[in-house]
Amino acid sequence: MAVQDPDRKADAVVSVEGLGKTFGGKVAFADVSFEIGRGEVFGFLGPNGAGKTTTVRTLGTLIAPTSGSAVVAGLPLTPANGAQIRRRIAIVPESPGLYQRLSVRENLECFADLYGTPDPAERVTRALTAVNLADRADDVSGTLSKGLRQRVALARALLADPVVLFLDEPTSGLDPAAAQEVLILIEGLRRDGVTIFLTTHRLDEAERLCDRVAILNTKLLMTGRPAELRDQLFARVVTVRLASPLADPAAVLAGVPGVESWRFADGEYQLTVTDAAVAAPAVNRALVSAGADVLSLGESRHSLQDVYLELIGDQS
Amino acid sequence: MSTRRVMAIFRKDMREFRRNKQIISTMAISPVGFLVFPVIFLFAVPASDASTLYQYPVLLFTLAMAALVPVTVGAYSITGEREQGTLEPVLGTPIQAGEFLLGKGLAVFVPAAAESYLIFGVIDGLVWVLRPAAVSAAALRPLVLLAQLIFTPLLAWMGVWISMTISARVSDARVAQQLGWLIMLPFIALAVLFGFNVLPVTVPIGITAGAVLAALDAAGLRVVSAAFDRERLVLGTR
Numbered sequence: 087m088a089v090q091d092p093d094r095k096a097d098a099v100v101s102v103e104g105l106g107k108t109f110g111g112k113v114a115f116a117d118v119s120f121e122i123g124r125g126e127v128f129g130f131l132g133p134n135g136a137g138k139t140t141t142v143r144t145l146g147t148l149i150a151p152t153s154g155s156a157v158v159a160g161l162p163l164t165p166a167n168g169a170q171i172r173r174r175i176a177i178v179p180e181s182p183g184l185y186q187r188l189s190v191r192e193n194l195e196c197f198a199d200l201y202g203t204p205d206p207a208e209r210v211t212r213a214l215t216a217v218n219l220a221d222r223a224d225d226v227s228g229t230l231s232k233g234l235r236q237r238v239a240l241a242r243a244l245l246a247d248p249v250v251l252f253l254d255e256p257t258s259g260l261d262p263a264a265a266q267e268v269l270i271l272i273e274g275l276r277r278d279g280v281t282i283f284l285t286t287h288r289l290d291e292a293e294r295l296c297d298r299v300a301i302l303n304t305k306l307l308m309t310g311r312p313a314e315l316r317d318q319l320f321a322r323v324v325t326v327r328l329a330s331p332l333a334d335p336a337a338v339l340a341g342v343p344g345v346e347s348w349r350f351a352d353g354e355y356q357l358t359v360t361d362a363a364v365a366a367p368a369v370n371r372a373l374v375s376a377g378a379d380v381l382s383l384g385e386s387r388h389s390l391q392d393v394y395l396e397l398i399g400d401q402s
Numbered sequence: 403m404s405t406r407r408v409m410a411i412f413r414k415d416m417r418e419f420r421r422n423k424q425i426i427s428t429m430a431i432s433p434v435g436f437l438v439f440p441v442i443f444l445f446a447v448p449a450s451d452a453s454t455l456y457q458y459p460v461l462l463f464t465l466a467m468a469a470l471v472p473v474t475v476g477a478y479s480i481t482g483e484r485e486q487g488t489l490e491p492v493l494g495t496p497i498q499a500g501e502f503l504l505g506k507g508l509a510v511f512v513p514a515a516a517e518s519y520l521i522f523g524v525i526d527g528l529v530w531v532l533r534p535a536a537v538s539a540a541a542l543r544p545l546v547l548l549a550q551l552i553f554t555p556l557l558a559w560m561g562v563w564i565s566m567t568i569s570a571r572v573s574d575a576r577v578a579q580q581l582g583w584l585i586m587l588p589f590i591a592l593a594v595l596f597g598f599n600v601l602p603v604t605v606p607i608g609i610t611a612g613a614v615l616a617a618l619d620a621a622g623l624r625v626v627s628a629a630f631d632r633e634r635l636v637l638g639t640r
Contacts, residue, residue, distance in 0.1 A: 143636060148490065148493060148633065148636045150633060170496075172494060173496040176494070178491075179487070179490045183489075183490055184488070185418060186486055187417070187421040188417055188421075192414070192417060196410050196413070200407050200410050200496070202406065239491070246495075
């Protein structure tokens with residue numbers, strides 16, 4: 087059954103309904119539905135072969151879907167609308183795809199013409215400044231590091247002044263410093279209100295950048311805000327460390343507001359709670375009243391990685 | 403069709419070709435085989451045998467070069483994009499198939515035609531300056547010069563479309579070149595047949611051959627555009 091996007095957008099810039107693509111008998115992705123609101127950063131997560139890149143290429147009109155429908159940048163995804171949609175979007179593929187023998191400026195000038203950008207010289211300079219590469223404009227692209235090439239690819243995408251920017255694994259293969267620079271640039275675009283569709287393997291960057299995420303493994307497994315996904319998949323847990331174990335935990339913890347159950351493991355109590363904001367102070371009071379020495383007490387937060395592994399683990 | 407987008411691809415490809423030593427050297431070497439025989443013949447024939455040149459207009463042998471050079475250059479056209487991973491970004495822009503192909507076609511046609519005309523100019527000039535009047539008059543008679551002038555662009559465009567079609571379907575430029583040369587053989591044969599007088603250089607035959615080539619060239623862009631498949635190019639499938 088298709089996973090419906092629980093967060094339907096009235097001002098959706100991308101709206102996808104039951105979209106699918108098969109190559110011969112092989113399913114690249116199937117029955118995918120979601121919406122992306124204006125100015126939103128939407129993360130698309132999934133393992134290798136999950137269909138992330140094929141989804142980007144499909145929404146970018148580079149390949150045709152075999153089922154379902156979509157509206158991209160306000161236009162129905164049809165072959166007749168291909169050029170119009172491509173005028174309103176920009177795609178940064180995983181490989182930067184620069185013309186190696188041309189300079190950075192020559193690469194961008196070519197794309198400014200392809201996008202029909204007015205005042206191309208000024209726009210190229212502005213795009214290079216935005217990615218902090220104004221001083222490398224005359225460098226031959228083939229001589230740049232992968233991180234710098236990825237920044238040029240971002241500058242190239244900015245020339246389109248896109249309604250939606252598709253970023254396919256933008257930090258793949260970059261060293262941590264180069265990846266950090268790219269992430270800072272993406273954060274800047276987010277602040278500028280650019281709608282971003284980001285596919286990534288890196289859950290830390292999805293958690294840092296994305297308003298909402300979808301987890302795909304050929305089929306869409308879940309869509310929502312990272313915190314919502316955590317809440318849906320995992321019980322809330324308050325972890326307590328004491329100087330010494332309680333003689334009779336039931337006498338202390340039973341009946342504490344918000345506490346549903348508890349277990350003792352690895353020298354700490356893990357309490358399943360309905361609402362940590364209610365349960366944690368009440369647990370603390372109960373422990374102190376029982377004469378226990380509390381060393382630490384806090385809510386255990388599941389990461390997006392936990393969510394991802396839970397969902398993908400179930401699939402494999 | 404947007405002239406700006408066509409010219410963007412044309413300018414970009416011209417810059418790339420100019421800076422690609424492999425293309426430059428292949429362009430320089432590949433016509434040599436078709437130049438050796440006519441040049442030797444033209445400079446060896448004595449003035450007393452100049453009439454032989456009426457029977458064998460060997461200068462037309464060099465037209466094979468006009469068919470060959472675009473295949474050599476055009477082989478890099480799309481395979482070059484594929485090798486650099488640039489097809490996806492460029493096809494992700496609003497560019498239409500016809501604009502992309504015409505821009506690429508022009509970038510192959512212009513250097514190929516320019517090289518052919520340049521070499522014709524040099525050979526014709528040397529014959530005119532260095533050979534006796536009887537030889538140059540026979541070798542450079544108006545019908546031969548007109549054939550050089552008219553058939554060069556017709557053969558070059560044919561080479562362009564054939565090379566583009568092949569380049570879009572193979573991943574290796576050398577394979578594209580070899581396949582292109584193979585498919586161009588009938589058109590190269592046309593030049594050879596003229597040169598050896600198997601096809602006599604007459605106005606009716608020239609007009610017929612020219613009209614057929616022009617019709618094929620005109621259909622070329624449409625055929626290649628119709629066969630243009632964005633999805634296949636992006637996915638790298640054949």
